Amino acid sequence: MGGENWKRVxxxxxxxxxxxxxxxxxxxxxxxxxxxETALITRPPAWFSKxxxxxxxxxIFTGDIPKxxxxxxxxxxxxxxxxxxxxxxxxxxxxxxxxxxxVNLIFGSMAAFAxxxxxxxxxxxxxxxxxxxxxxxxxxxAVPYYLIIQTLGLLDTFWSLIMIHSVLTLPFTILILTVxxxxxxxxxxxxxxxxxxxxxxxxxxxxxxxxLPSLVAAALFSFMLSYSEFLFGLLxxxxxxxxxxxxxxxxxxxxxxxxxxxxxSSIIVxxxxxxxxxxxxxxxxIQDLILGALxx
Amino acid sequence: MFKKVRGxxxxxxxxxxxxxxxxxxxxxxxxxxxxxxxxxINPVLxxxxxxxxxxxxxxxxxxxxxxxxxxxxxxxxFTVPIITIMSIAISRxxxxxxxxxxxxxxxVLIPWVIPSAITGLIWQWLFNGSYGxxxxxxxxxxxISDYIPWLTEVLTAKFAxxxxxxxxxxxxxxxxxxxxxxxxxxxxxxAAKVDGATAFDSFRYxxxxxxxxxxxxxxxxxxxxxxxxxxxxxxxxxxxxGTATSMISYYxxxxxxxxxxxxxxxxxxxxxAGLSLIFIFAIIKAIPSEIMLEEE
Numbered sequence: 204m205g206g207e208n209w210k211r212v213x214x215x216x217x218x219x220x221x222x223x224x225x226x227x228x229x230x231x232x233x234x235x236x237x238x239x240e241t242a243l244i245t246r247p248p249a250w251f252s253k254x255x256x257x258x259x260x261x262x263i264f265t266g267d268i269p270k271x272x273x274x275x276x277x278x279x280x281x282x283x284x285x286x287x288x289x290x291x292x293x294x295x296x297x298x299x300x301x302x303x304x305x306v307n308l309i310f311g312s313m314a315a316f317a318x319x320x321x322x323x324x325x326x327x328x329x330x331x332x333x334x335x336x337x338x339x340x341x342x343x344x345a346v347p348y349y350l351i352i353q354t355l356g357l358l359d360t361f362w363s364l365i366m367i368h369s370v371l372t373l374p375f376t377i378l379i380l381t382v383x384x385x386x387x388x389x390x391x392x393x394x395x396x397x398x399x400x401x402x403x404x405x406x407x408x409x410x411x412x413x414x415l416p417s418l419v420a421a422a423l424f425s426f427m428l429s430y431s432e433f434l435f436g437l438l439x440x441x442x443x444x445x446x447x448x449x450x451x452x453x454x455x456x457x458x459x460x461x462x463x464x465x466x467x468s469s470i471i472v473x474x475x476x477x478x479x480x481x482x483x484x485x486x487x488x489i490q491d492l493i494l495g496a497l498x499x
Numbered sequence: 500m501f502k503k504v505r506g507x508x509x510x511x512x513x514x515x516x517x518x519x520x521x522x523x524x525x526x527x528x529x530x531x532x533x534x535x536x537x538x539x540i541n542p543v544l545x546x547x548x549x550x551x552x553x554x555x556x557x558x559x560x561x562x563x564x565x566x567x568x569x570x571x572x573x574x575x576x577f578t579v580p581i582i583t584i585m586s587i588a589i590s591r592x593x594x595x596x597x598x599x600x601x602x603x604x605x606x607v608l609i610p611w612v613i614p615s616a617i618t619g620l621i622w623q624w625l626f627n628g629s630y631g632x633x634x635x636x637x638x639x640x641x642x643i644s645d646y647i648p649w650l651t652e653v654l655t656a657k658f659a660x661x662x663x664x665x666x667x668x669x670x671x672x673x674x675x676x677x678x679x680x681x682x683x684x685x686x687x688x689x690a691a692k693v694d695g696a697t698a699f700d701s702f703r704y705x706x707x708x709x710x711x712x713x714x715x716x717x718x719x720x721x722x723x724x725x726x727x728x729x730x731x732x733x734x735x736x737x738x739x740x741g742t743a744t745s746m747i748s749y750y751x752x753x754x755x756x757x758x759x760x761x762x763x764x765x766x767x768x769x770x771x772a773g774l775s776l777i778f779i780f781a782i783i784k785a786i787p788s789e790i791m792l793e794e795e
Contacts, residue, residue, distance in 0.1 A: 210698075211597075214592065214595050214597050215597065217588075217592050218597060218599060218600075221589055221592065221603065221607060222599075222602075222603055222606060224666070225606055225607050225609065225666070225669070226606050226609070228622070228625055229609070229621075231625060232621055235624070235632065243630055244630045246638075246646075247638055247639070248634075248635035248636075248638060248639055310516040310517040313513040313514070313516065313517070314514045314516075314517040314518065316513055317509075317510040317511075317513035321507070321509065321510040321513075322507075322510075323510040324507060326510070329514060329518055332521075332522075332525075333517070333518065333521055336521050336524075339525070339528075339529070339772055339775070340727035340748065340768070340771055340775055341727065342729070342748050342749075342751045342752055342771075343528075343532055343751065343765075343769070343771060343772050344524075344528045344532070345751075345752070345755070346531075346532070346535070346755055346764070347527060347529075347531040347532055348524065348528060350531065351524065366520065366524075369520060370520055370525075373517050373520065373521060374521065377517060430612075430614065431612065431613070431614035432614070433614055433615065433616040434730075449614040449617060450616075452616065452617055453616045453620070453734065456620045456623070456734070463624065463630060466620070466624070470617060470620060470621060473614070473617060474617060477609070477612040477613050477614070480612050481605055481608045481609045481611065481612045482605045484608065484612070485604060485605040486605070489608075489674055490604075
């Protein structure tokens with residue numbers, strides 16, 4: 204029995220350590236976003252000596268300049284108009300990620316249906332090509348991608364980023380949907396065909412409803428990848444009308460007029476959607492789809 | 500098998516949108532990059548003369564190439580084994596039943612969905628030498644009396660960058676390992692217990708054989724990722740101090756976009772793509788065959 208107790212102790216200690224390592228940084232960033240700038244830069248550190256404030260968040264969303272801004276000396280809060288781009292670019296990131304998700308769902312499920320159900324010359328070769336395309340290092344593609352987008356006249360548009368993000372996510376979507384579609388019993392489809400459905404109706408009424416979990420998975424993964432992407436956002440978008448939030452944050456961090464607490468507030472605003480997404484991904488995708496499917 | 504297909508035209512129509520998009524954004528960039536690497540492309544100088552392998556030789560012989568390749572290999576050498584071992588240990592923890600598991604499981608996933616540019620910003624602040632959270636915490640706990648200039652000393656900067664990289668990279672291997680471990684039938688462990696096996700024995704003879712393939716995939720995938728990613732070190736240290744944290748992939752970016760030497764940038768990209776190809780073939784060899792399409 205002593206062995207079992209020791210095991211419990213080890214389990215709980217390591218659980219706490221793992222939690223501190225993965226989640227601790229967020230706690231730090233969040234605390235630094237709600238304490239005044241002066242509390243952050245004093246030595247020895249006195250983070251909790253000056254109370255808490257949501258002034259930075261209010262500034263990001265309304266433009267009301269924080270009170271600490273008026274303080275004299277180096278400890279005053281520095282603000283920059285650049286932080287006001289956050290709500291707009293957050294919306295941009297959502298539009299791009301949502302567009303990428305739709306392209307993945309429509310084109311991805313079409314292709315996956317073909318690869319899982321139909322026999323045609325070139326099937327294996329094209330599938331292999333799609334999978335391998337993703338393994339070329341991104342930074343090697345930056346210049347040619349820029350030239351393609353420039354030739355198409357699509358610089359600084361949502362379309363260009365949706366297109367590029369779709370190229371980056373479709374191989375993965377097609378892979379998981381193909382594997383999943385293949386697992387659906389074909390009797391069900393034959394039954395639908397006997398009942399007078401054509402192949403397209405059968406696809407809509409049998410395959411799509413049955414593969415809902417994998418479609419949700421593909422949708423979330425493509426959304427997440429697009430939301431996180433930074434390199435092409437930086438290259439393609441030059442104005443706030445299309446810039447994704449990751450690009451704005453990186454330029455905020457190099458802006459000497461942005462205080463530590465304002466930067467940390469901006470980080471929190473930008474990652475809240477990611478954190479919600481992580482919980483949804485875990486709950487609906489990994490728990491049910493990956494772990495569940497293997498157990499069942 | 501489903502054979503009532505009218506020719507192959509339906510299949511081609513279904514795969515066309517996805518395939519065409521990926522084809523355009525793979526073949527053209529590939530060809531373009533290759534062409535660029537054999538020419539001198541400089542916006543200041545007229546014409547794009549063919550220069551043979553001179554871009555390649557000048558990249559190979561540059562001080563920065565040797566230095567950044569060495570940094571990248573050191574980074575791989577430290578982080579990949581640590582990520583692999585930690586992912587096995589944490590997955591082992593997450594299949595235990597303990598109070599709070601429902602919180603810890605999604606929590607370990609969160610770093611994965613944080614855009615890497617933002618991951619760099621978070622860790623840049625945490626490790627900041629004059630007002631970072633880690634210095635504040637350590638001095639508060641009495642561990643250090645003077646603040647440590649983490650990001651401006653060679654060894655500590657390398658350390659800080661590796662910590663951030665491990666933090667960001669851990670979730671995906673954990674999911675893979677967790678999936679592999681969940682698939683192990685639990686009666687194997689029960690039988691081992693009856694036979695009086697120790698915890699170490701059951702890991703060595705039951706768990707390990709089942710996760711070995713996944714461990715190989717994790718090692719190769721992480722090596723490839725570490726080889727081609729640079730956004731975290733770039734956001735944290737800008738490659739410094741000196742060249743202490745400069746990564747090989749960032750060198751492509753800097754050659755192409757800072758120095759406008761597109762030919763050399765493309766040559767380096769081709770070198771990196773060639774090296775990645777070796778990893779890619781290793782991945783294909785290691786991936787369980789059922790993931791690839793079986794041809795009958």
